[in-house]
Amino acid sequence: MARRRGQGRKLSARILVSQLLILAITSAIGFVLLTYAQRDELDHEYQHRALAIARTAAGDPQIVQAMADGTGGDVVQTVASRIERASGATYVVVIGLNHIRYSHPFPDLIGKAVEEPIAVLDGRTYTGMDNGATGRSANAKVPLRGSAGEVIGEVSVGIAEKQAVGQLVRELPTFGLFAAAALAVGSIASYVLARRLKRSTFGLELEEIAGLLQDREAMLHGIKEGVIAFDPQGRISVVNDEARQLLGLGTALGSRLDEVLPDGRLRRALDGSLEGVDLTVLTDSHCLAVNRMPVVLHGRELGAVVTVRDRTELVGLLRELDSVRGLTDALRAQQHEFANRMHTLAGLLELGDHEAALEYAVELSHGEPALTEAVRDRIANPFMVGLIVAKTAVAAERGVRIRLSEDSRLTEQPGHLKRLLTIVGNLLDNAVEAVGSGGEVILALAEEEHAITLRVADNGPGIPSGAADSIFEDGWSTSPDRGTARRGLGLALVHRLVQRHGGTITVSQGPGAVFTVVLPLPDNDPAPLGAVFTVAPAVLEGAL
Known part of the structure; x- marks a missing residue:
């Protein structure tokens, strides 16, 4: 400009x-x-x-x-x-x-x-x-x-x-001398003050200051990105409408962050305690990318400017795309396996060994239905059955076995269904990532009168020592970014869902991780499957 x-x-x-x-x-x-x-x-x-x-x-x-x-x-x-x-x-x-x-x-x-x-x-x-x-x-x-x-x-x-x-006339020169001395001192003080004000405004004239103020107001309230400015004492000096909406700030001007935001990853990202570029922060309503830059002009530190971008829809789409790619890879592998089976069956028929071909076809036809029926015997809800079967098939292609515990029980219309689908999907994905090829994941679902208990255990390396308090923070992950998906959001999403609905989530330490989630019943905030959510976790749920 x-x-x-x-x-x-x-x-x-x-x-x-x-x-x-x-x-x-x-x-x-x-x-x-x-x-x-x-x-x-x-x-x-x-x-x-x-x-x-x-x-x-x-x-x-x-x-x-x-x-x-x-x-x-x-x-x-x-x-x-x-x-x-x-x-x-x-x-x-x-x-x-x-x-x-x-x-x-x-x-x-x-x-x-x-x-x-x-x-x-x-x-x-x-x-x-x-x-x-x-x-x-x-x-x-x-x-x-x-x-x-x-x-x-x-x-x-x-x-x-x-x-x-x-x-009196003889005394007037003395009075005039006093007035002239006062005028001289005032003139010097005025000159010094004018120079100081000139430095304080960085050499800008009145028209320039007024123009910059108009430009700033138009820019701040016109861009679709949250902007927050802090003075050298850490107080909020500028906040635009988008930042108020994304961060849930009210009258924040002149306040410190600890006066308007609770302690957490969001406040640490805004005040500079967390260093990095495009820090991912998950709130109750949005998935945000936060960047903080110090402001220095003519060698003077003037505070800092923080930009906040809403990536809720983008992250949801990226996660959905990554899930589709995983399913595509699994279908490609299944197609290859299906082709091999068809070649085997065709070969038996060419050899004229019709009985062996019939036995092989019957064996193939009972494999997948057996898995589905085994899950249906314990889980009555069709959506949860479909999720478990799909996750089991995808994990199998990666060499990981997902097993439903024998004591699992879930009714046809359990409470917290939408949240259960999100939590189960995230925890199973994390467990499959952790154990790698040859590993095993055990899923347990128990619906009782006052609560639903979910447990996901694996035989992987487990949670690193001392990391139990930080694994549920946004961005925490032991794995590098894979494809387009942002790492470190799954556990943070699960943690927020559980806490927002009065539940608890715990994790064991040592070899093999065990995540235990308890959601209280009855469900005071039932969400019909397929409903459109306005909060960030729900946007991400659809990508699972």
Whole structure:
């Protein structure tokens, strides 16, 4: 799939420019807010300074004495002017209880009444911003008290607002330096972050990432193959619809395999514990081929991708084809044997030995019926009889004898019939493979009130030491692949059938293997012969 080319500005440049713009805006907003906060702080500071000056003026003995005597006049103005010059206040105004000004920076207003009421009659001090004759100023008002502590007037002190504004202007470069430093640090951090994000996206631009996501979704949900991706921590990061259907996964994203699948061959194949290509895994519904590949990009391990293919029908067809080939070989051998017998019979007739020819023909005619009747005496079900006779004939052509035990008994309609046919066919095939030419296999079937017991014994080499726990796993086999058939599925199939229907299967160790299967009765899940099964074991059953 061709890689799309990003259009316009690079992703890292976009991120950097966006972050720089955000930083510039936030720095400007912060600068303005800091300026307003500092302006408010300066107003309070100048109000407290005016309050200190007012208290100083209210405590001056000359002003107190002049106001107490009622003389006021030049003394109050002289002292107030001196305090203004010494403190840097814009004005120091002394007001009597009669609302008359006794001092003011504007001489024309001395001796004239103020319009606003006296604020300190309650004996408390007041601060705030005032718009008076000298302009806007930070103002403080304190009571002027006589010798006995009574309020005899008011001292109002103001410091022009322009002084606070001037100090603020002198502090602004410092604020600007702090904002510029913060902007510089943020710019460097933004640049580093943009480069890191660029590396994290492997150099892909936004349009490329969006295109890859669309392509991935279309591919994952369009292919008829299960796909599961794992991150480096082993958690499921991608799973398509086919994988959910084949593996029976629900909401698996973000979960580990041990959280969504029980322990077994399937989980070991998915997590990489089992190594190999096209690992065959048998589930309750499918026969799967599993492949796991690690994902490495630019030297970085990104996890692994697992593909799961459904081979249920294919394996069933291959097994059926292999069975047909075996039957074909057996028929060819029987044809050769039949031709030899016909030649012998023709020779006897040419020699005119009619009695010998008749005896030979009678002997031949009773051979096969005798085997069939011997099986029918113990097994009443015709399908099982046909299976045993066919397996016996095929095994005979390979030099192996299959013998039905004398105590075998099976009714005409036994429980688990479909499963019994599958189990018997698989176990007999495995036993014939194991013993080879000259070997013997003994089959025992016993139907009782509460269970059906099946036993297949052979005189072959038996199960290898220590392999009793693994022989029922998918893919386990002591024989190489033969023809088109996949080895190691027969015992796994039998094991799953037995377990799914509440039965047990055991195997002996040592020379000569003995497989014992017990299926409980009654059969709670009867399956009519010839019914179509949706699970993988049933698909494979038809190939036996």
